[in-house]
Amino acid sequence: MLLHENSTIDLIYSSSNDDNINNKLPKLISLLSDYKQGFVYPNHSTSLTNKLKSFINKIELLINSNIHSFIFIPILKDNKLKASYLCLTKSSGEMINNEITLNNEFLRLINLTTKQLFETIRRIEGQQKLLQSAYTDMLTGICNRQGFYNRLSNLLDYNPNDSNTVTLFYIDLDNFKYYNDSFGHKIGDQVLIWFAEILNSVTPKHNSPIRYGGDEFLLLLQDYSNEEILSVANNIYNSLEKYIGFSDRISKILMKDITIPNEKLLSCSIGIITMNITSCTTMSDLIESADHAMYEAKKRGKHQFIVANNI
The missing domain is CATH 3.30.450 (Beta-Lactamase)
Structure with a gap:
């Protein structure tokens, strides 16, 4: 057949x-x-x-x-x-x-x-x-919030015989408002798509990134070592720095030269939490801990990641 x-x-x-x-x-x-x-x-x-x-x-x-x-x-x-x-x-x-x-x-x-x-x-x-x-975000093509809840719910369906370590990256873009205000929402949407591509490139296929809403993204990783977690975070920043705020790509779309001040280049603040899943672990435990770490990264000057376990 x-x-x-x-x-x-x-x-x-x-x-x-x-x-x-x-x-x-x-x-x-x-x-x-x-x-x-x-x-x-x-x-x-x-x-x-x-x-x-x-x-x-x-x-x-x-x-x-x-x-x-x-x-x-x-x-x-x-x-x-x-x-x-x-x-x-x-x-x-x-x-x-x-x-x-x-x-x-x-x-x-x-x-x-x-x-x-x-x-x-x-x-x-x-x-x-x-x-x-x-379960798919229509703009970026990656997993959406509902898909994330579904995946996380399956991971939290505690089984003592399974591997039980989960890591959540809570990512918020820095300076995204500048791109929307300066170049328009069409470019803003394109920036979200490009950032989703970066996240796809630094994570294995079965750990698909999530667009949580607006300019907030998540990575849900299972059984990653501390070294692997740090490597993923550093790869995100290295990729962003390589593209220099996507200025070349934006220039091609707008068909004119643009200049983005260094302090306005696109970056991100990341909160990271790693938890050993038990029967008492809840969805809100994981999300709130990563979210709190992300806001701590914002307060410390943006363009950095904070591991919630170390706060």
Whole structure:
């Protein structure tokens, strides 16, 4: 069973023992692209066309085996191939294998079943996309506040057998108001997107950053050592310094030279809290501790991080 989306092909199910089946998919799909209707081979009610003979020969070369019987069912939407079902039996010297012949009766049954399966897969994917959008920040594409609460709730679902160390970065941008006031909200939005990209670049995929609201961001890390936590914080500041307040990028968008005073360059203040999760740990414990440390960093002059455990 194959799903076709844009230029990608997903193998949903295969009973083949061929380890190279994925490598053969593009060639197989190119062979099937000319067929808009399903067919069964051999079909004793109609003669075999030269085109179909050629097609069967190419399939046999691809799988390195003679075909005993073959079914192909395309699923079309707006005359575009959305999914396809392939089923074949190989010829064998053993009589028992040659007794399995796919015929028109199989074709009718599989055609109905395949279309129902395709619709079911599409509904499941639609529900997954809807759920994903509920947990995604529309501007930056990273996790949103609701997604964060969901992830944190799962982590706080205490299990004594699990790893129980969680670290939260509470990040507030410094000088973001200057960018909005000086260059407009369109540039302000772009700055948020660029900062989210920095956070994505300094954290592993499974620790996706969160836009908590406005110009506040979070990182939720699990089982990080003190050295790893400090490395993440320093990498954020190093990246911001490298981009020098995104002045070059802003100049390109505005199509003019701009100058941002050093004291107004984009930076951030970060509060960090690491906790060992117990059955008594609450969501507010973690968030309030990190938030308090972040405000302490602001009070001490911004452009720095404070570890709440050390205050």
